Amino acid sequence: MSSPEYWTKPQPPDAAGSESPPGSPPAATAARPTAEQVIAGLRATSEGGPDLVQLLTPEGERVAHPHFDIDITPEELRGLYRDMVLVRRADRESNALQRQGQLGIWVPLLGQEAAQIGAGRAMRPRDMAFPSYREHGVAWCRGIDPTELLGIFRGTDHGSWDPVATRFHPYTIVIGNQCLNAVGYAMGQRFDGRIGDGHDSADAEATVAFFGDGATSQGDVNEAFVWGAVYDAPVVFFCQNNQWAISEPMERQSRIPLYQRASGYGFPGIRVDGNDVLATLAVTRWALEECRSGNGPVLIEAFTYRMDAHTTSDDPSRYRLADELEAWKLKDPIERVKAYLHRQQWADRDYFEEVDRESDALAARLREFCQRMPVPSADRMFSEVYANGSPVVAAQRDEFLTYLSQFEQTGGER
Amino acid sequence: MTEVDVRSRPRATDGSATGQGPGKVTIGKALNLGLRAAMERDPKVILMGEDIGRLGGVFRITDGLQKDFGEQRVLDTPLAESGIVGAAIGLAIRGYRPVCEIQFDGFIFPAFDQIVSQLAKLNYRSQGRIRMPVVIRVPFGGGIGAVEHHSESPESYFAHTAGLKVVACSNPVDAYWMIQQAIESDEPVLFFEPKRRYHEKAELDLSATPAPLHSSRVLRPGTTATLACYGPMVKTCLEAAESAAEQEGHELEVIDLRTLSPLDLEPVYESVRRIGRLVVASEAPGESSIASEIAARVQQECFYSLEAPVVRVTGFDTPYPPSKLEEEYLPDLDRVLHAVEQSLGW
Ligand SMILES: Cc1ncc(C[n+]2csc(CCOP(=O)(O)OP(=O)(O)O)c2C)c(N)n1
Ligand SMILES: [Mg+2]
Numbered sequence: 001m002s003s004p005e006y007w008t009k010p011q012p013p014d015a016a017g018s019e020s021p022p023g024s025p026p027a028a029t030a031a032r033p034t035a036e037q038v039i040a041g042l043r044a045t046s047e048g049g050p051d052l053v054q055l056l057t058p059e060g061e062r063v064a065h066p067h068f069d070i071d072i073t074p075e076e077l078r079g080l081y082r083d084m085v086l087v088r089r090a091d092r093e094s095n096a097l098q099r100q101g102q103l104g105i106w107v108p109l110l111g112q113e114a115a116q117i118g119a120g121r122a123m124r125p126r127d128m129a130f131p132s133y134r135e136h137g138v139a140w141c142r143g144i145d146p147t148e149l150l151g152i153f154r155g156t157d158h159g160s161w162d163p164v165a166t167r168f169h170p171y172t173i174v175i176g177n178q179c180l181n182a183v184g185y186a187m188g189q190r191f192d193g194r195i196g197d198g199h200d201s202a203d204a205e206a207t208v209a210f211f212g213d214g215a216t217s218q219g220d221v222n223e224a225f226v227w228g229a230v231y232d233a234p235v236v237f238f239c240q241n242n243q244w245a246i247s248e249p250m251e252r253q254s255r256i257p258l259y260q261r262a263s264g265y266g267f268p269g270i271r272v273d274g275n276d277v278l279a280t281l282a283v284t285r286w287a288l289e290e291c292r293s294g295n296g297p298v299l300i301e302a303f304t305y306r307m308d309a310h311t312t313s314d315d316p317s318r319y320r321l322a323d324e325l326e327a328w329k330l331k332d333p334i335e336r337v338k339a340y341l342h343r344q345q346w347a348d349r350d351y352f353e354e355v356d357r358e359s360d361a362l363a364a365r366l367r368e369f370c371q372r373m374p375v376p377s378a379d380r381m382f383s384e385v386y387a388n389g390s391p392v393v394a395a396q397r398d399e400f401l402t403y404l405s406q407f408e409q410t411g412g413e414r
Numbered sequence: 415m416t417e418v419d420v421r422s423r424p425r426a427t428d429g430s431a432t433g434q435g436p437g438k439v440t441i442g443k444a445l446n447l448g449l450r451a452a453m454e455r456d457p458k459v460i461l462m463g464e465d466i467g468r469l470g471g472v473f474r475i476t477d478g479l480q481k482d483f484g485e486q487r488v489l490d491t492p493l494a495e496s497g498i499v500g501a502a503i504g505l506a507i508r509g510y511r512p513v514c515e516i517q518f519d520g521f522i523f524p525a526f527d528q529i530v531s532q533l534a535k536l537n538y539r540s541q542g543r544i545r546m547p548v549v550i551r552v553p554f555g556g557g558i559g560a561v562e563h564h565s566e567s568p569e570s571y572f573a574h575t576a577g578l579k580v581v582a583c584s585n586p587v588d589a590y591w592m593i594q595q596a597i598e599s600d601e602p603v604l605f606f607e608p609k610r611r612y613h614e615k616a617e618l619d620l621s622a623t624p625a626p627l628h629s630s631r632v633l634r635p636g637t638t639a640t641l642a643c644y645g646p647m648v649k650t651c652l653e654a655a656e657s658a659a660e661q662e663g664h665e666l667e668v669i670d671l672r673t674l675s676p677l678d679l680e681p682v683y684e685s686v687r688r689i690g691r692l693v694v695a696s697e698a699p700g701e702s703s704i705a706s707e708i709a710a711r712v713q714q715e716c717f718y719s720l721e722a723p724v725v726r727v728t729g730f731d732t733p734y735p736p737s738k739l740e741e742e743y744l745p746d747l748d749r750v751l752h753a754v755e756q757s758l759g760w
Contacts, residue, residue, distance in 0.1 A: 104559040155737030217492035247469035381735040
């Protein structure tokens with residue numbers, strides 16, 4: 001067992017004060033992985049390691065898995081393919097809109113389509129999602145139109161969808177915050193009797209918290225693991241390990257693969273091929289079902305890759321090699337599904353062309369919408385600061401609007 | 415107060431081998447040179463933060479420093495602000511002088527507990543046995559068209575906390591000296607950097623004598639009214655003074671506060687006693703703010719000299735708005751001049 005996939009820190013001699021068994025190394029030394037273990041761990045980090053759950057290889061071959069197999073109809077798989085193509089197209093178009101000055105910034109999801117569509121499609125309408133800021137694919141699955149994401153990045157709003165009706169919380173930019181919020185929501189689901197035996201499973205509920213590999217270092221995320229465990233909360237911690245937190249590689253955040261963290265908190269952790277939409281769907285479905293039946297939480301590490309820059313403001317050539325991207329292109333999440341659909345003759349050329357046409361139309365609609373987005377009026381700034389209003393804010397609003405109206409009267413530029 | 419004259423120390427190689435200095439530099443570059451000088455002078459100075467090593471920071475303030483000083487002096491830390499500050503405290507106890515970078519103003523709050531509960535209080539709790547020579551660098555303020563949490567002005571929280579020193583630079587020359595003075599100080603310093611001004615340039619004369627860290631300074635003398643400001647608002651106020659001189663013949667005196675805790679208000683009192691009218695400008699929300707504190711103290715110290723109430727021109731008491739509204743939110747030249755008019759019209 002030379003891989004940190006299985007490396008666990010040796011336990012100290014038991015608390016009763018008994019001596020270490022003869023021949024065992026001193027704890028301080030034993031607690032350090034060997035050089036081989038470290039190297040194997042790094043390799044495991046870049047290749048996924050032996051525990052990676054995969055149902056569709058990068059070449060588009062279906063493989064069996066003892067625990068997480070899934071029956072998928074041709075129609076379902078075509079649907080997953082379509083989802084991924086459309087969200088990728090919306091992502092590329094939004095990226096281009098930023099380049100053309102229509103958006104202030106864009107956060108690309110390129111490469112993470114399978115992780116997000118797999119997780120998003122595993123959810124039922126009653127389930128709740130707490131995204132970070134890159135979950136455009138999950139938003140899609142929650143019925144949020146890509147146009148509704150634009151305001152955040154154009155600077156016209158902080159999120160325009162209805163988080164209550166869609167059960168898709170506003171994007172959270174402060175790394176890790178939403179994980180605790182998700183746990184609280186899931187505790188509520190449990191307190192409301194929405195999980196467990198004897199419950200009509202049709203209206204059972206669970207929650208998914210989305211976050212990144214970098215986020216796993218935050219106190220909030222670790223506290224969320226503790227709280228989720230202590231309250232048996234029906235929450236799936238869905239970590240997209242895209243290998244990078246801006247410029248910092250995985251090794252800056254962890255010594256062991258992330259999914260193994262779960263056991264320390266007392267719940268299962270599974271590493272899934274996040275570029276395999278089938279595997280992600282299967283694992284997330286299972287995890288949600290565990291949660292709905294009272295066996296939460298579950299940690300899923302979706303092993304994937306951020307194929308573009310962190311955001312449009314970022315320049316990845318400063319910190320990572322182009323070769324790495326080339327290697328990951330061979331594991332593209334969409335190509336493998338396309339290859340499989342082909343091979344199975346579940347989709348023909350007409351179908352693929354139809355999806356392409358649909359994505360062209362989506363891109364055109366997105367562009368058109370973006371260019372017409374109105375600038376919000378100044379009073380928006382003062383609205384809903386408090387649920388019940390505030391005399392301070394009201395006075396500032398009135399004074400400022402009066403001040404602005406002077407410029408309108410004189411027709412002057414400010 | 416222990417003011418350190420960084421000038422008297424052996425100076426770092428900051429591209430100025432000839433002694434003439436690096437010429438015109440931006441605030442960002444001046445900070446980079448200042449950090450480099452401090453690191454060369456003292457091997458105990460280490461930098462900690464997210465993306466500050468290989469990338470050189472998202473604003474490139476630490477560009478090239480990891481390459482030159484190694485990974486043990488420039489740490490690309492795990493993504494955890496409480497960790498950054500909490501570990502910096504431990505390192506400081508152990509004799510290091512950590513300089514922490516918080517990537518954006520809005521991300522300092524995970525570290526709030528460590529800053530307020532430990533960093534600010536350890537000197538007091540240990541009755542001076544434990545010093546906290548920790549600097550926390552915070553790019554702050556708006557105006558860059560960013561998404562939420564990237565444009566905030568949280569300085570008042572820290573000025574409100576006993577045990578912390580708080581400063582804000584506004585130009586390259588100050589940036590260069592103040593960062594070194596902050597690092598040499600044995601006290602914890604929250605160091606606010608005006609991110610929308612990072613690219614502003616000025617001549618950096620390395621032979622100049624830097625003003626003490628905790629001192630404010632008159633940047634432009636005047637007779638009509640006084641503008642007290644700091645950080646990104648300094649440029650706005652200087653422009654307002656320029657415009658008022660041209661258009662109205664008004665001579666506005668501009669004071670760069672530089673130090674927010676402790677405030678150095680003597681130059682402000684002196685100015686108000688002479689001129690009688692004061693406008694305080696800041697991007698931060700106005701309620702319970704540094705601007706409020708200045709207004710209160712000036713009316714206490716200069717009551718009989720005031721010709722008008724102190725006017726505050728600040729961000730509104732709302733969350734920072736979506737960026738398409740930030741031009742409205744941030745006090746601009748017109749709002750500063752409007753505040754001057756209010757004062758003159760009293
Ligand atoms: C509390 C906090 N600190 C710092 C940042 C700045 N920041 C934004 S994204 C990011 C990296 C996040 O990496 P990861 O969690 O892996 O998610 P990814 O962006 O790769 O999806 C950082 C440091 C932030 N948004 N919030
Ligand atoms: Mg990541």
